[in-house]
Amino acid sequence: MKAYLKFLYRCFKRSFVGGWKYHLWLGFLFTIALVGLNAYCRQYVYGLGTTGMTDQVSWGVYIANFTFLVGVAASAVMLVIPVYIYKREELHHLVIFGELLAVSAIIMCLLFIVVDLGRPDQMHHMMLRFHFPVSILTWDVIALNGYLLLNLHIPGYLIYCAYNKRKPHKNFVVPFVFIAIAWAISIHTVTAFLYSGLGARPFWNSAVIAPRFLASAFAAGPALLIITLQMIRHFTHWKVERQALLTLRSIVTVAMFINMFLLGSEWFTEFYTDSVHVASAKYLYLGLDGKSALVPWIRTSFILNMVALIVLVLPISRRLRVLNVACSMLFIGIWIEKGMGLIIPGFIPTPLGEIVEYTPTLNETLVSLGIWATGFLIYTILVRITVPVLSGRLTVDADSFDGGRLDFAKEEDLTAINYQ
Amino acid sequence: MNPENKQHSDQDKQTSSPQGGCAGGSCGGGGSGSAPTRRSFLRTSAVAAGGLAAAMAALKPLMELESEDLPTVEKFLQKHYKEMDAEEMQKALTRISGEVEKRFDQRPDIRDIKPMDGVEFVYALNLTRCIGCRKCVHACVAENNQSRSPEIQYIRVLEMPRGTTNIEKGNHHYDRPKVPDNDHFYMPVQCHQCAQPPCVKVCPVEATWQEADGITVIDYDWCIGCRYCEAACPYWARRFNFTKPKLPKKDLNPNMAYLSNRPRPKGVVEKCTFCLHLTREGKMPACLEVCPTGARKFGNVLDPNSEVSQILKTNRVFVLKEEVGTLPRFFYYFDERYPGSDEAMADKISQTS
Known part of the structure; x- marks a missing residue:
């Protein structure tokens, strides 16, 4: 103890x-x-x-x-x-x-x-x-x-x-x-x-929510990891192999494909049926009764996600710089889509049909x-x-300082200093 | 592992530290025994003090907390409504009464009123008669000590255009010099006191539940303010106190119950309780009393002779959003009766009289 x-x-x-x-x-x-x-x-x-x-x-x-x-x-x-x-x-x-x-x-x-x-x-x-x-x-x-x-x-x-x-x-x-x-x-x-599980909110009351959550998470999470792991490599000299990042890249790509497929399924069900339940989706993607605060956001998200996905599929994203850009776009795209794009439209219109917009x-x-x-x-x-x-x-039994004049603990350099 | 590693004892650390780079002085963070003690100590202290001062500055808004916002031991230890025995409830009522008196200079008559046996309340609202005057809305606010600023109202009256009952087409904010407008009908919506309330299901702390007489209530002292119930309600019947509710002293209704119209704190959810402090004592809800057209009917559905029971049997009745399956106890009806209903009713009345 x-x-x-x-x-x-x-x-x-x-x-x-x-x-x-x-x-x-x-x-x-x-x-x-x-x-x-x-x-x-x-x-x-x-x-x-x-x-x-x-x-x-x-x-x-x-x-x-x-x-x-x-x-x-x-x-x-x-x-x-x-x-x-x-x-x-x-x-x-x-x-x-x-x-x-x-x-x-x-x-x-x-x-x-x-x-x-x-x-x-x-x-x-x-x-x-x-x-x-x-x-x-x-x-x-x-x-x-x-x-x-x-x-x-x-x-x-x-x-x-x-x-x-x-x-x-x-x-x-x-x-x-x-x-x-x-x-x-x-x-x-x-x-x-x-x-x-909420019958009151048709926008959320869909079986595809859970699978879509997982798919988008398994795209956004590893995308963030790709970026953070490179930060760790840059600032600490902890070994992060290129191959590891490329494995993550394929995970992101596959997850993102599944996410986009589920999004397409959602769109089809909502817009082809075109019942009263489509109101929230209409508000989100097209605007409803002249209210359209979320439209630019969700469109940005969609463009970011699509461009990121295309880049990820192309061999060019085997270059880490390109991969980082794609991952950042995807991370922001999913943050918008899953955050503002999922929670807010669930409330608009209200169960009584009122349209009140939300701005943080x-x-x-x-x-x-x-x-x-x-x-x-x-x-x-x-x-x-x-x-x-x-x-x-x-x-x-060892506590060698590695800070001070070095950025963020460059382990290899310090090993050289202390253990020689 | 580097074999020399083992030789690094704490003493070694001291000798290696100038070499390893304690030059920045920052490594003194933990107050270690490194060589440049004094300077690093001063620097560390300065950084720590600065951080602490910044943290204190960040906490400064808390100074504005009013004394009644601060949690008291008594309040902290107060049990859930269903767990309180008579004595503990009395204690809670005394405390609340004292708080209300302090704030409103008026001693309230606050009780814990239990449901009556053999009673299940339902509401029936006559769409043929409702003229959309919103008198019910304001009577409700006055009776239930709702916040006047920001305004909290339990009843929302929708102005519906011809040719639809889709409430998404309703106008919430109609403002006419004279109602009713001939091209519209009016549809007040309030808590439907559902028999399968989704709001009760989702509450993580059981701060809201359905009572034996069908009224869904909230223990305002138990609610944690997560607003999951607001998201779950298909009738948009719940309201949240986004800030401390403001109610002028003169407007306080001193006749109150623990589970209904006692003043609410900020940060909790509230809703229509069918005025249980009135209805459980044999009176009618405030929204009904004020209705100029008699469009509102209220009573015990378990009593076959009650007006609401008769309406449910004889009139053309529907519930809003039946498809969400919450089994509302709030019915809308029209004056039109099913054929033969009038004779049956007359028979019944002659039998009982």
């Missing part, structure tokens, strides 16, 4: 060590997180009236970001499945970064839920009268927190073993890995069921940015700790 606390303390200490770029980055994220905190405090005092939400559109960017980030978290399995099921070794030493990304994404999800609550001070009622299994929201609470624990356990255990220079025991890892695979699918399925206010935008910054901050620090531990630079 004492040894473990010491490990945590040393990790904590290590998380502050780095070059000026590292500190600038941390300072930048910390500042935005604080701006977000400040905006949240204002919201806490005044109420959710500081947001653009109304009784007509009663969920906004908070729930939109939550939904999107559940997908990002779930997509960690897209690294795990190839390694543990298909034995794709090139991804093996990268799995841990996917799991850490899942941890950060889940924390962001939980924060987005908390800031969306009208009475966060009564949140403990969840524990006192948990409406399980009737309310799907309670399923989501279990799914998300369980997934968080699983993803804290697996990398946490591996990192602690590396720190102690022990070989990880298979039984403490492999069963959890397989549980985590099923669990990852479940978190996004359950989140989709939150919406698709500055305050709720700041809160959202604050949460994103917090997530990035957590991920940065987790990576900052993980890299030296896994490369044997921060272990039970």
